[in-house]
Amino acid sequence: MKQRNLIAALVLLAFSGGYAYMTANLPDRGIENMTEPSFFPWIVTTLLLTLTSILLVQSLLPSQAAAAWTLSAA
Numbered sequence: 001m002k003q004r005n006l007i008a009a010l011v012l013l014a015f016s017g018g019y020a021y022m023t024a025n026l027p028d029r030g031i032e033n034m035t036e037p038s039f040f041p042w043i044v045t046t047l048l049l050t051l052t053s054i055l056l057v058q059s060l061l062p063s064q065a066a067a068a069w070t071l072s073a074a
Helices: 002-024 039-060 063-069
Strands: none
Touching (some): 002 039
């Protein structure tokens, strides 16, 4: 399971890096007092990188330390 999570984290990290590169190259609209077209994609990129980083850390930690990171139902 840990190896599967590690592979998934690395694939998602590469995907989010490509998505961030494409987001950085979005053209500007040139309209004042408006959000740029890249505003929402940067939010998605930030969330994707954050969640991918958490998955990567969990897959690299020993199993007992990773269990402390999981949410409990209690």
